[in-house]
Amino acid sequence: MDVFTIAGSGDGPYGITAGPDGAIWCTLVHAGAIARIAPDGSVTRFDVPGDGPALITTGPGDALWFTLLRAGVVGRITNAGAVSLTPAPDAQGTYGIAATGEHVWYTSMQPDQVGRLGPDGSATVVPLPAGSMPSMLTTGADGALWCTLNQAGAIARIAPTGDITTFPLPTPDAAPVGITTGGDGAVWFVEIAAGQVGRITTDGTVTEFPLPDRAGRPHAITADPAGGCWFTEWAGNRIGHITPTGDITLHDLPVPDAEPHGITVAPDGTVWTALETGAVARLAYDRTRS
Structure with a gap:
């Protein structure tokens, strides 16, 4: 297992996903930024307006979509790092995110609801208990x-x-x-x-x-x-x-107390996880061993 330091120990790598560009993308929840990890391990960091980028996924337009935990906002970042934000109606904290077709879904923990963003940025909200x-x-x-x-x-x-x-x-x-x-x-x-x-x-x-x-x-x-x-x-x-x-x-992770959070599988079959202490880990796994 390989470990790549991508941020400071307090920056908080958290959500992680394989991007449409062949890179791995990771949120830095405490630093207000998103990191792109190229196949060769080099890192590019993009600052994000708002507070607390949490989870991230590939979505419409060959872009990455993410939530801002403490801002009630859904964000979009292109492969080149251009960021745009869409407020989620009434949400005080957006967290989960998923994409299907031309829509992006998110969860709001306060109030309890899920929302769906359309291509024009309009939102449909479904209240939960x-x-x-x-x-x-x-x-x-x-x-x-x-x-x-x-x-x-x-x-x-x-x-x-x-x-x-x-x-x-x-x-x-x-x-x-x-x-x-x-x-x-x-x-x-x-x-x-x-x-x-x-x-x-x-x-x-x-x-x-x-x-x-x-x-x-x-x-x-x-x-x-x-x-x-x-x-x-x-x-x-x-x-x-x-x-x-x-x-x-x-x-087992090769570094102690790494606090693994998000996890994703890259197109080449390697498994990547975000370590909140400032790194990402990559596992090349041979399925024939299990």
């Missing part, structure tokens, strides 16, 4: 939007019509955060307070897989195009892989 704290979100194989409700201990499904179905998790106070759509057509998520990975089918059937270290605090999860999902363990200082049947392989 008060106090539920919608966190991350993903577009499901069924065409619906799926969202973790961190404080409600549940997963929400938002249909294209706007109808909401809430699925409480079997483990109380599990506090789900990261969520992704797996190659098996199910939605996978992590339970930061319960130390588990969860899987929910489109009909609402939930399966939970306890981690070897229940105190590992899993935070983010992303689908592995080769099968299964990758996830981070913030307190465990590890990243892990889970197969569609629930087999788990863990990889």
Whole structure:
């Protein structure tokens, strides 16, 4: 596993994604900036107006889209680093982000809602249960939007019509955060307070897989195009892989107390994770070993 220092120890690398330009893009949540890591490891840093760039994804227009946690804003950054911001109506804190077609979805933790931005910047807002704290979100194989409700201990499904179905998790106070759509057509998520990975089918059937270290605090999860999902363990200082049947392989980070948060898989199959202490880690993983 390789580690690249991309920022100061207080800058807070947080969200991470593979960009449309072949580079890795990472938010610096405490520094008000976004970093681009080229394939050769060189870093370009772009300052972002506002406060707290959190999660980031590739979206419409071959651009990167991100949320500003403390500003209630959705941002867009081009491959050349040009930034534009769109206020999210009534939102005091935007966090999760996902793109589908020409639309960008985001979560607002205050008030509790998800929103959809159209190509013209107009927003459609869907209220969620008060106090539920919608966190991350993903577009499901069924065409619906799926969202973790961190404080409600549940997963929400938002249909294209706007109808909401809430699925409480079997483990109380599990506090789900990261969520992704797996190659098996199910939605996978992590339970930061319960130390588990969860899987929910489109009909609402939930399966939970306890981690070897229940105190590992899993935070983010992303689908592995080769099968299964990758996830981070913030307190465990590890990243892990889970197969569609629930087999788990863990990889310790080579630096102590690195605080891994976001995770993504690059087109070449390497796994990248953002380390809040100021770096990113890259794992070249041979799937034939597991």
